[in-house]
Amino acid sequence: MSSAFDAIKALATGFATTFKHLFRKPITEQYPEYKRALPVRARARIILTRDPDGNERCVACYLCSAVCPVSCISMQSAEKQNGRRYAAWFRINFARCIYCGLCEEACPTSAIQLTSEFETCERDILSLVYEKENLLVDHGGKDPDYCFYKHAGIVTDAGKKGEHIGESEPVDIKSNLP
Ligand code: SF4
Numbered sequence: 725m726s727s728a729f730d731a732i733k734a735l736a737t738g739f740a741t742t743f744k745h746l747f748r749k750p751i752t753e754q755y756p757e758y759k760r761a762l763p764v765r766a767r768a769r770i771i772l773t774r775d776p777d778g779n780e781r782c783v784a785c786y787l788c789s790a791v792c793p794v795s796c797i798s799m800q801s802a803e804k805q806n807g808r809r810y811a812a813w814f815r816i817n818f819a820r821c822i823y824c825g826l827c828e829e830a831c832p833t834s835a836i837q838l839t840s841e842f843e844t845c846e847r848d849i850l851s852l853v854y855e856k857e858n859l860l861v862d863h864g865g866k867d868p869d870y871c872f873y874k875h876a877g878i879v880t881d882a883g884k885k886g887e888h889i890g891e892s893e894p895v896d897i898k899s900n901l902p
């Protein structure tokens with residue numbers, strides 16, 4: 725008896741939901757004439773950003789490429805005379821990218837970021853291979869104030885040992901005997 729009652733109750737609840745939606749104003753977005761602003765956390769087209777001084781953030785550490793589940797990131801690392809590493813070339817194949825955001829999560833320098841720009845479809849699949857010049861922008865994206873080299877403790881033009889943010893002066897390890 726109770727199972728029959730439960731079934732009728734479930735049926736009534738379902739019909740009530742349908743009935744309620746019959747009188748709601750339809751929400752139709754006239755895309756592409758109207759483009760709804762997506763939240764900052766939306767995951768679409770990827771960019772390579774710069775630090776507040778205008779330098780390239782990417783240090784070509786390969787972490788994004790290692791974590792990418794579809795292996796669509798490749799690059800070649802290089803080093804400048806001032807000690808900063810950079811990507812001599814950097815390539816993303818957007819025909820493979822699944823926009824999972826793992827590359828952004830893994831990046832220690834906040835260089836690689838996903839944006840809300842999702843209109844990237846192309847008929848020619850090879851045009852979805854983006855080179856560094858297609859990816860590098862002239863701003864810091866979601867993290868405009870961060871500079872990896874000012875925190876990293878690596879000697880570059882951004883600071884010597886002990887001069888970085890939150891870093892202590894180096895100790896003489898020979899004076900540190902038990
Ligand atoms: S969003 Fe995901 S699939 Fe796309 S490049 Fe980053 S890690 Fe790879």
Ligand code: SF4
Nearest residue numbers: 782783785786788831
């Ligand atoms: S984008 Fe970030 S994770 Fe990828 S190589 Fe550059 S610094 Fe490393």
